[in-house]
Amino acid sequence: MGILLHRTLCSIRRAASDPFRIASVALYDFSSAARRMSQSTSIPKKLQRVRDHGYDDYMEVEKKVRKVLMFYSLILSQRNQTLPISRLDTLARRIGFKNDQACALLLKFPHVFEIFEHPVQRVLYCRLTRKAILQIDQEKQALLAQVFPDAVTRLRKLLMLSSSRRLRLEHVRIARAAFGLPDDFEYSVVLKYPQLFRLIDSEETRNKYIEIVDRDPNLAVCAIEKVREREYRKKGIDAEDVRFSFLINFPPGFKIGKYYRIAVWKWQRTPYWSPYEDVSGYDLRSLEAQKRMEKRAVATIHELLSITVEQKITLERIAHFRLAMNLPKKLKDFLLQHQGIFYISTRGNHGKLHTVFLREAYKKGDLIEPNNLYLARRKLHELLLLSPRKARVDRELVSYRRDRGHDDIELIRREYVSDGRENGGDYDYEEKGPDDSDSEFSHTLDFSNEDHVSEGRLNKTDGAHVAD
Known part of the structure; x- marks a missing residue:
């Protein structure tokens, strides 16, 4: 002013x-x-983005997982699921890797990739470790186990958020991982349940659309309404104060002035229409209607994040649903107005990728209410964060053989015997011949059971390692 x-x-x-x-x-x-x-609304239009390092660190690990999964698909496309090191850079450049970046990835994550020598060709190959294959298989099993009813319910709620009750098939396919849908969801979900979904070929746009058959009123309940009820029962807040409010948790270092606090207080009490409600019959030209529609857009993005597996999705995926869900054009600036509800992280693809988090769903870098698919994905994250030193110790224990241990013991015995002969005095070699001395040493230091002793120790060590 x-x-x-x-x-x-x-x-x-x-x-x-x-x-x-x-x-x-x-x-x-x-x-x-x-x-x-x-x-304009009561909240300022342009606000400076304040970083929250907890979410940025999460995306740094997510970036590594994304590269590992890309390399994983490359290895599985090869014969016998192995890849020769000589062709590594050539094939890796096809999926977006730079020169020598694939080799650095192999050495950086020894718990996921291993390099071995072909027994016949004497050529170095790379493949996935057993731990990595096990974790990826567990994620696939968790994905298939939650298709019905979890993934089906997510897809139904996603279609109900659209004003026309339908979305482009290509847009849903791009965002299928965020909603826990399998790669073949068009057949395993859409066509498998014709009583819930149907595919439509549009002659105007020449695109395929997924449309919901019947709108279920039981699913038209937003996640924020359940949060309000929980907060009302837990803290005893006034019903009028919590009726249209959102949980707001500003990032560390966010400056909240007096007038901004008053603006947020007024915005929290502004009524709005539900994202599942049809607003085509309302007059949206008035100022009050514009305020309600703006807050409705916040509720729509909040609900969109709530039905994802990890309570996060990229900003580019949200932009695909912008027209169908009546969202504003400048999504990034719009979300920056509400940094207490959402967080935008630019980590992951040199600032070109924007990931939107639902702040109330996370605490100290983890989901407050995790699901089985999220837990399966987190195990691969934990595997990437393991120390490379532990991987070297594991390989040494696995590669330790009984014959090597027996050779070491024999070497110690020869050195010990030769030292005893050179020093003398401890044993009387003059009264006994060399054969007698050898027999006495073989009787005194009985190595007849050394194989069993060393094997028993090795088995105990391996057993302890497997238990770990």
């Missing part, structure tokens, strides 16, 4: 020579100022 007043004064000074122009300029500037203030 101060800037507008300054511009008005400057205009008045420029028009001082024309007294009839002063009133018109002042009236125009103040009317335009009032119009700008009326069109």
